[in-house]
Amino acid sequence: MSRIDAAFAKMGDNDQTGSLAPGAAGGPAPTESDLAFARNAASDVLTKGDKDSSQPWENPKTGARGSVTPLAKAYSEDGRTCRDFLASYVNGSNESWLQGAACQVGNGRWEIHTLKPWRQG
Template sequence: MSLLGLALASAQLAACSIAMPSSPHGDDLRAAAEATGSIRKPAPEIARGLEAEDSRRAKAALATALDPQGSGDRVDWDNPQTGAKGVFTPVGQAYPSDGRICRSFLAEIVTSHNEERLQGTACRDKAAEWTLLDVKPWKKG
């Protein structure tokens, strides 16, 4: 290969490579992008408009309804002080998921301002605490 051919080939190859200066913030940006994906959504609520005592009673009823050792029957709750009331009905059998026991449910909750029909799923951890995974409106089919 001639010296001229070698010089042309070198010039073409050099044009293909581009040196990018590294940013001192490059790692910070990458870490921020990764961290953004790890932000957890807040846990869903059983229903809108429940006062603290309503929520406590509803959660206790939900735990009873979803208990895999329970009867599988619906569990009613109410709070005479606020007039809020509801019912939780377990759907299907409990099943394991990521070291937890999960179960689906249907709910009807009435407050002085609202009436909701919901469907959702909750899981119980090793500390026997039920956590809602999802809750959405239920439309009877």
């Protein structure tokens, strides 16, 4: 198992979703608006299902941007197909990474259920 796969093994029930604490990723935290753009990009790239694909995102209001890349293979959780992803976050000179997980819901759509600062290690 690679370091990235290990970092995204199964996320527990106590993992936070939604807002990120300021400074948690080494700089200003993404705004809720930034996270919405990242979530939309994640849903888009997961829906496409292309192997080794990536989806850029940008929030014109804040200038934040990045890309979302699915990781590893899909897995089953509570009877749903799920997949982990990594999202870059760039705002000015600040760069960081977010880790996330999503599961398929009706009509092949993907629902993002975890998005938080990526902690290497």
